[in-house]
Structures are given as structure tokens and as C-alpha cells.
Amino acid sequence: MRWPRAVMGGLLALTIASTSACQSLGIGSEDTGDIVIGADLELSGPLAAVGTAYRRALDLKRDQINRSGVLGARKLRIEVTDNGSDPSLSQTNIAKFLDRSDVAAIITGACSECLAASSKLLNERHMPTVALAPASDVVNPVEQPYIFKLGPNAKDSAAALARELQRSRAETAALVVADDAYGREGRSALEGELRKLDVEMTVSTVRLADTDLTQAVQKALDDKPDVIILWLFPDQAAAAAASARHAGFKGQLYLDMAAAGDLFLGEPAAKAIDNAIMISTHTMAIDDVIATTPAKAARKQWFRDYTSRYGGYNAYASYAADALQLIVNAIQTIGEIDRARIRDILETTQIDGLSGPLRMTPDNHSGLMPQALTALVARGGRWRVSG
Numbered sequence: 001m002r003w004p005r006a007v008m009g010g011l012l013a014l015t016i017a018s019t020s021a022c023q024s025l026g027i028g029s030e031d032t033g034d035i036v037i038g039a040d041l042e043l044s045g046p047l048a049a050v051g052t053a054y055r056r057a058l059d060l061k062r063d064q065i066n067r068s069g070v071l072g073a074r075k076l077r078i079e080v081t082d083n084g085s086d087p088s089l090s091q092t093n094i095a096k097f098l099d100r101s102d103v104a105a106i107i108t109g110a111c112s113e114c115l116a117a118s119s120k121l122l123n124e125r126h127m128p129t130v131a132l133a134p135a136s137d138v139v140n141p142v143e144q145p146y147i148f149k150l151g152p153n154a155k156d157s158a159a160a161l162a163r164e165l166q167r168s169r170a171e172t173a174a175l176v177v178a179d180d181a182y183g184r185e186g187r188s189a190l191e192g193e194l195r196k197l198d199v200e201m202t203v204s205t206v207r208l209a210d211t212d213l214t215q216a217v218q219k220a221l222d223d224k225p226d227v228i229i230l231w232l233f234p235d236q237a238a239a240a241a242a243s244a245r246h247a248g249f250k251g252q253l254y255l256d257m258a259a260a261g262d263l264f265l266g267e268p269a270a271k272a273i274d275n276a277i278m279i280s281t282h283t284m285a286i287d288d289v290i291a292t293t294p295a296k297a298a299r300k301q302w303f304r305d306y307t308s309r310y311g312g313y314n315a316y317a318s319y320a321a322d323a324l325q326l327i328v329n330a331i332q333t334i335g336e337i338d339r340a341r342i343r344d345i346l347e348t349t350q351i352d353g354l355s356g357p358l359r360m361t362p363d364n365h366s367g368l369m370p371q372a373l374t375a376l377v378a379r380g381g382r383w384r385v386s387g
Contacts, residue, residue: 033074033102034074034075034076034077034102035071035074035075035076035077035104035331035337036077036078036079036100036102036103036104037076037077037078037079037103037104037105037106037107037324037327038078038079038081038094038097038100038103038105038106038107039054039055039058039078039079039080039081039106039107039108039109040080040081040083040090040093040094040097040106040107040108040109040114041054041055041080041081041082041083041107041108041109041110042082042083042084042085042109042110042111042114043055043080043082043084044082044084044085045083045084045085045086045209046085046208046209046233046235047085047109047110047111047208047233048085049233049234049235049261049314050109050110050233050234050261050316051082051085051109051110053261053314053315053316053317053320054107054109054110054132054316054317054319054320055080055320056306056309056310056314056317057306057314057316057317057318057319057320057321057324058078058080058107058320058321058324059078060305060306060309060317060321061320061321061324061325062076062077062078062324064305065324065325065328070328070332071328071331071332076324076328078324079097079103081093081096081097083109083111083114085110085111085114085208086111086114087111087113087114087116087117088117090108090111090114090115090117090118091114091117091118091121094106094108094118094121094122095118095121097127098121098122098125098127103127104128104327104331104337104339104342105127105128105129105130105327105330105339105342106122106127106128106129106130107129107130107131107132107320107323107324107327108129108130108131108132108133109132109133110132110133110134110233110316111133112133112134112135112138112180112181112182113180113181114133115129115131115133115135115138115147116135116137116138116181119138119144119147122144122146122147123143123144123145123146123147126146126339126340126343127146127339128146128148128327128330128339128342128343128346129146129147129148130148130149130150130323130326130327130346131147131148131149131150131151132149132150132151132316132319132320132323133149133151133181133182134151134152134153134154134182134258135154135180135181135182135185136149136153136154136155136185136366137181137185139365139366140365141347141362141363141364141365144365145343145347146343147365148326148346148347148360148365148366148367149365149366149367150319150322150323150326150353150355150358150366150367150368151316151319151355151368152182152256152257152258152368153366153368153370154182154185154186154188154189155189156368156370156373157186157189157256157257157258157279157373158186158189158190158192158193158256159189159193159370160257160279160370160373160375161190161193161229161254161256161279162190162193162194162196162197163375164254164277164279164375164386165194165197165199165227165229165254166197168226168227168252170199170225170226170227170252171198171199171200171226172199172200172201172202172223172224172225172226172227173194173199173200173201173202173225173226173227173228173229174201174202174203174204174220174221174223174225174227174228174229175187175190175201175202175203175204175220175228175229175231176204176205176206176213176216176217176220176228176229176230176231176232176240177203177204177205177206177231177232178205178206178207178208178231178232178233178236179205179206179207179208180208182258183205183231183232186231186256186258187203187231190229190231201229202220202223202225204216204217204219204220206232206236206240208233208236210236211239212239213236213239213240213243214243216240217240217243217244217247218243218247220244221244221247221249225251226251226252227251227252227253227254228244228249228251228252228253228254229253229254229255229256230253230254230255230256230259231256231258231259232255232256232258232259233258233259233261234258234259234260234261234262235261237255237258237259237261238261238265238269238272238273241253241269241272241273241276242268242269242272244272245271245272246272252275252276252277253273253275253276253277254276254277254278255273255276255277255278255279256278256279257278257279257280257281257315257373259278260278260280260281260284260315260316260376260383261314261315261316262312262313262314262315263284263312263313263314263315263382263383264312264381264382265378265381265382266381270378270381273378274378274379274380274381275377275378275379276377276378277375277376277377277386278375278376278377278378278383279373279374279375279376280315280373280374280376280383281315281318281355281356281368281372281373281374282299282356282372282374282385283299283302283303283313283315283317283318283354283355283356284313284315284376284383285374285376285383285384285385286299286300286303287303288384288385289385293352295352295353298354299318299354302317302318302321302354318353318354318355319355319368321354322353322354322355322358325351325353325354326346326349326351326353326358326367327342327346329345329349329351330342330345330346330349333345346360347360347361347362347365348360348361348362349367355368355372356368356369356371356372356373357369357371357372374386375387
């Protein structure tokens with residue numbers, strides 16, 4: 001189905017505008033200063049590839065929003081700091097944002113420990129924050145009312161992986177997992193899911209900074225598992241897959257959604273990951289999706305826009321774009337920069353985003369719905385919808 005150009009123009013901001021998005025900002029005619037969003041990202045260190053994808057997405061989405069004119073006379077400005085995947089540096093960066101009266105909200109990156117280090121201060125200073133880190137313990141609505149999360153949820157990813165493993169009739173599995181907050185959360189969730197299936201699972205851990213995963217993979221292979229599950233960020237997942245194949249493992253590889261990075265897989269990862277199953281959002285295989293709804297059409301357009309600007313697509317891009325759109329929608333709704341009211345709007349968000357359906361409630365500050373997930377398969381050096 002081909003959407004008319006006029007309709008596509010209306011989808012510029014994901015076709016997810018809030019109920020009052022058609023109104024212009026009440027301050028638009030008087031205030032012309034920039035609306036500032038702080039972003040503390042991993043532009044160096046072990047998570048630099050993810051942080052870079054986030055920054056690119058924020059830049060692209062900012063430009064789209066500014067061209068659309070939805071903020072009236074004001075312009076959106078993103079101020080980015082690099083935390084180097086270091087919680088101490090991240091604390092310093094966030095503290096500087098908190099000392100500024102012109103920062104309306106903050107977006108934080110992939111480092112779960114970085115956000116945890118500043119979560120208390122963010123809430124004490126009443127700063128609305130959308131986290132792109134995957135760990136869920138930083139978005140407890142009671143203890144952290146000002147923090148919201150977009151992106152992978154360990155329990156949902158584990159449940160989806162378990163369904164795929166059930167189809168394989170595997171009896172044993174080896175998990176290679178990062179020893180960070182999200183990795184520990186994923187390990188616990190997987191243990192619970194595989195216990196239901198009577199699948200025995202052994203565990204081999206790595207550090208986020210590890211680049212040589214040979215020993216960890218060999219440990220995983222020692223018990224001759226039927227399948228290997230890689231619960232790792234993209235670069236480590238690719239390295240672990242290559243190590244497993246080099247060691248002679250011919251069984252099925254399964255990847256958690258945190259492993260979803262670039263759409264096109266470079267060598268030797270492409271060969272190692274061929275036919276692997278990964279849990280991800282539909283955005284990674286948007287070419288296989290028919291645009292039967294405005295939301296799907298918006299996702300396809302976003303994919304084209306990002307690919308056109310950067311020469312390829314990264315799975316993490318949609319989360320960052322959604323995070324920025326949520327904040328802008330909240331500012332549109334209230335018509336002014338009021339951190340407490342932005343928080344209140346974020347807490348009742350219900351939209352169809354680029355990542356999939358997003359729902360925030362007072363009891364749940366982790367917005368990505370399980371329905372956003374699907375199983376993808378690596379074929380010919382890129383990801384496709386499985387089946």
C-alpha cells in the first residue's frame with residue numbers, strides 16, 4: 001500500500017502525536033529560545049557503537065521536528081555529553097545538566113550502571129528522564145518517579161527466546177552473558193523461562209570491556225550444548241558467534257534483542273551468524289513489513305530517512321528517536337517547559353512509536369510492549385523476519 005505524500009508528511013513525527021499535538025505551543029509566539037534536551041551517551045568505551053547510533057538518531061529526529069514547525073517559533077536543541085561507558089563520568093555529566101535551568105529533560109544511553117549512579121539525584125531534582133539503558137531496576141515508579149525507559153526488557157526478551165527454543169526441542173543450552181545489570185537480569189529471566197521447558201542451561205560470563213571472548217565461548221561449549229544463547233551487546237555478540245563457529249559449534253545460535261545492531265552484518269560476523277535467530281523489533285526487518293497502518297508507514301519512512309543519511313540502519317536508532325518524540329509530545333501538550341508536568345504526561349503516554357507500541361502507566365515506566373518483539377533470522381548478511 002502506497003501512502004500519499006500528504007499523509008507521509010503528517011507522519012514526520014511518527015504519527016504518534018499526543019491528543020493535543022495539533023495545538024501550537026502556548027509560548028511559541030513570545031519565546032524564541034531553544035528548547036534544550038540533555039543527552040548523556042556512550043560515544044567512547046565498550047558501548048560506543050550503541051551510543052553513536054543513539055546520537056545519530058537524536059540528530060535526525062531533532063532535524064525532522066524542527067523542520068515540521070510543531071514547536072512554533074522555538075527550536076529543539078540536543079546537548080550531548082560522552083560518558084565513556086563510565087558511571088562516574090556519567091554522574092558528572094548529569095549533575096551539570098541538573099544545574100542548568102534551561103534543560104527540559106534528559107535522555108540517557110545504554111549504560112545501565114551509569115543511570116543507576118544518578119537515579120537518586122535525578123528524582124530528587126525532579127528531572128524527567130528517558131533512559132535507553134536496558135536494565136529495568138532503574139525504572140521503579142515508586143522509587144524513581146521521574147525516570148522512564150525505552151528499549152529491551154529482559155523478561156519480554158527471555159519469554160520470546162524461550163518460545164523459539166521450544167520449537168527447536170533443545171534439551172541443553174549454554175548462555176554467554178555480560179556481567180552487567182542487564183545481563184544479570186536476563187540470566188535470571190532465562191533461567192525461569194527454561195526451567196518451565198526442562199531445558200538445562202549453563203552460564204559463561206564476560207565483562208562489557210572484553211574483546212576476546214574465546215575462553216568464555218569455550219567454557220560454554222565444554223558441556224556440548226544443543227544451542228547457544230548470546231545475551232550481549234552487538235559487538236560482543238558478533239565476536240562470540242565467530243568464536244563459537246571457529247571452535248566447531250554447528251548448532252543453533254540465539255541472540256537477545258540487545259544484540260541487534262547494524263542491519264547489514266560485516267564479515268566474519270555475517271558467516272558466523274547466518275541462520276541465527278534474534279529477538280528484536282520489526283524495524284530491523286522493515287523491508288518485510290507491509291505498510292498497512294500509518295504507524296507502519298512511519299517506521300518504513302524512518303528507516304529510509306536514517307539509511308539515507310547514514311548509509312545503513314542500526315536497531316537502537318528507533319529507541320532514541322522515540323525517546324525524543326515522547327518528550328516533545330509532552331512539551332507540546334502542556335505548552336511550556338515545566339519538568340513536573342512533563343513527567344506527568346510521560347507517565348500516561350500511549351503511542352505507536354518507531355520501536356512499536358509504547359505504553360507508560362503510573363505502575364509501569366518501561367514503555368516497550370511485548371507485542372513489539374518478533375523473531376528475526378540472519379540471511380545473506382542481514383536480518384529478515386523469521387518464517
